[in-house]
Amino acid sequence: MLNCASHPNEGLELKHGTHIPRKRFGQHFLTDTFVIEAIVQAISPKAGDAMVEIGPGLAALTQPLVERLGALTVIELDRDLAQRLRSHGQLKVIESDVLKVDFRQIAQAQGATKLRVVGNLPYNISTPILFHLLDQVEVVEDQHFMLQKEVIDRMVARPCTAAYGRLSVMLQWRYAMENVLFVPPESFTPPPRVDSAVVRMVPRSDAAPLDVNVLSELVQVAFSQRRKILRHTLGSWLQAKNFNGDFDVQRRAEEVPVDEYLALALSVPSMS
Numbered sequence: 001m002l003n004c005a006s007h008p009n010e011g012l013e014l015k016h017g018t019h020i021p022r023k024r025f026g027q028h029f030l031t032d033t034f035v036i037e038a039i040v041q042a043i044s045p046k047a048g049d050a051m052v053e054i055g056p057g058l059a060a061l062t063q064p065l066v067e068r069l070g071a072l073t074v075i076e077l078d079r080d081l082a083q084r085l086r087s088h089g090q091l092k093v094i095e096s097d098v099l100k101v102d103f104r105q106i107a108q109a110q111g112a113t114k115l116r117v118v119g120n121l122p123y124n125i126s127t128p129i130l131f132h133l134l135d136q137v138e139v140v141e142d143q144h145f146m147l148q149k150e151v152i153d154r155m156v157a158r159p160c161t162a163a164y165g166r167l168s169v170m171l172q173w174r175y176a177m178e179n180v181l182f183v184p185p186e187s188f189t190p191p192p193r194v195d196s197a198v199v200r201m202v203p204r205s206d207a208a209p210l211d212v213n214v215l216s217e218l219v220q221v222a223f224s225q226r227r228k229i230l231r232h233t234l235g236s237w238l239q240a241k242n243f244n245g246d247f248d249v250q251r252r253a254e255e256v257p258v259d260e261y262l263a264l265a266l267s268v269p270s271m272s
């Protein structure tokens, strides 16, 4: 067992007893000090890093992070939790829905070119959050997120597996990703009904310079009927786009590697 010198909530007086978890905000608070320490180690915060935490909740991760960073920006939708967090002198609290937050503005306000983004995300909106950040990837240094394990499995999935799909192609285009930690339901209060895991996402510097809308539509069409031969779905779509390049449509969507989807997205005419 790890010997944690300081209690993660020390100095904040944020006790579970005084906050009733709100289901609609996906509130499952981390309570396992071993897991908290392992996540902080995976993030490896350094003094002065420009970091943003999504959904700090009762500050289980927030406190050990800010002790190492010196300062931290947090985005919390729950008005009561945001109110409590404001009493912490080292935190800048943005009380808002993360899906409405402009990360470019946060970077600018901090005088940073790139942000490190972390969080134990509300699972009900985790995919929209991932796509919201994909739109602003140019201001992101790296991301560490606690998510439903099943979602991370889809993010990092390889071709020819059941988990391989739209999320795998869209995110593998833009990020190098790895699953860094498995987290069981009992690590949270209240425990979620699903297994969780922590993913590390680092924006790729060599990402193909393609139109995200083209890629998005292309993989949506391809995976709309994942069991069917692509000729019936993507084939017709490509024809409508007057595509006359080389692409084998006698396959299923899940048999096509990410690189081939990217090459295809680069070679069909842009939609804008």
Ligand code: SAH
Binding pocket: 025, 026, 027, 028, 029, 030, 031, 054, 055, 056, 057, 058, 059, 060, 061, 075, 076, 077, 078, 081, 096, 097, 098, 099, 119, 120, 121, 122, 125
């Ligand atoms: N990080 C904490 C809490 C995780 S639970 C911990 O690990 O213990 C998810 C947190 O996200 C809650 O604090 C919840 O209030 C917050 N949240 C839910 N929806 C949100 C949204 N749309 N924008 C910002 N925060 C949100």
